[in-house]
Amino acid sequence: MSSLDKGWEISPIPTKEQVGFYNENGYLKFGRIFTKSELDTLRDYVDQMIANLPLGKRSEQMDVPHFTNPFLFQYLTHPAVLDVIECFIGSNIVLWSSHFISKRSRDGLAVPWHQDGVYWGNRLRPMRVITMWLAVDASTVDNGCMRVIAESHEKKDLQYEDVDKEKHLFGREIINEDLNRSEGVDLELEVGECHFHDAFTAHASNPNKSGRRRCGYTMRYMPADVRHHVDDWNHQHHIYLLRGQDQTNGFNTYQKIPDF
Numbered sequence: 001m002s003s004l005d006k007g008w009e010i011s012p013i014p015t016k017e018q019v020g021f022y023n024e025n026g027y028l029k030f031g032r033i034f035t036k037s038e039l040d041t042l043r044d045y046v047d048q049m050i051a052n053l054p055l056g057k058r059s060e061q062m063d064v065p066h067f068t069n070p071f072l073f074q075y076l077t078h079p080a081v082l083d084v085i086e087c088f089i090g091s092n093i094v095l096w097s098s099h100f101i102s103k104r105s106r107d108g109l110a111v112p113w114h115q116d117g118v119y120w121g122n123r124l125r126p127m128r129v130i131t132m133w134l135a136v137d138a139s140t141v142d143n144g145c146m147r148v149i150a151e152s153h154e155k156k157d158l159q160y161e162d163v164d165k166e167k168h169l170f171g172r173e174i175i176n177e178d179l180n181r182s183e184g185v186d187l188e189l190e191v192g193e194c195h196f197h198d199a200f201t202a203h204a205s206n207p208n209k210s211g212r213r214r215c216g217y218t219m220r221y222m223p224a225d226v227r228h229h230v231d232d233w234n235h236q237h238h239i240y241l242l243r244g245q246d247q248t249n250g251f252n253t254y255q256k257i258p259d260f
């Protein structure tokens with residue numbers, strides 16, 4: 001172990017208490033799943049992807065990068081990740097999506113308060129997705145770490161209104177007064193750590209006011225009994241059966257996992 005690796009501990013799979021906390025609160029702050037060398041390799045790769053972004057495309061908008069970068073499947077299908085995900089959703093695991101949200105220093109967009117499941121609508125039924133948010137860079141209050149409202153995943157009927165798309169990554173925000181934003185929990189992470197949230201957990205993040213980039217990789221999984229309904233928006237959205245068996249009696253179409 002080099003001196004740089006000191007203090008880089010891999011977390012054991014979540015305890016029953018951690019899974020219980022997640023089920024009760026809709027989120028869980030966790031430790032590290034990848035080794036330092038795996039994380040450094042991922043960061044180098046993302047740095048390159050960002051350097052190669054077409055003019056006008058923001059680094060917060062790197063949605064479904066795995067469709068065009070098979071390399072990322074070594075992270076998305078990593079057995080250590082799936083062992084952790086299995087603790088939350090069982091042993092039949094489907095990859096729903098992934099997204100790099102990288103906020104440049106002193107520039108990043110805000111993420112408005114939202115529930116992923118509302119954005120995804122009826123495309124997934126039932127709506128059961130867990131997102132693992134991996135800190136490619138350290139994520140802190142000053143560079144716009146993710147914030148969550150505990151127990152908000154129980155609220156399925158929140159109201160939304162449009163927000164200024166110049167300043168926000170997504171176009172709609174929760175407006176309910178009873179959702180107390182001042183009770184938002186800041187999920188600060190060291191490099192390589194991760195947190196988890198449910199498809200209905202209300203979450204947001206502030207713009208990056210610091211001189212440090214904030215890059216997170218959202219890796220999204222669902223149990224294989226969730227039906228993927230294809231519409232105009234997502235007819236080219238691919239899902240992948242990563243572990244176990246399909247539980248939709250053949251309703252879902254899974255793509256072959258590419259060589260990586």
Ligand SMILES: O=C(O)CCC(=O)C(=O)O
Binds near residue numbers: 133144146205216
């Ligand atoms: O990275 C962020 O600040 C927000 C992430 C997010 O909206 C998500 O993971 O669904």
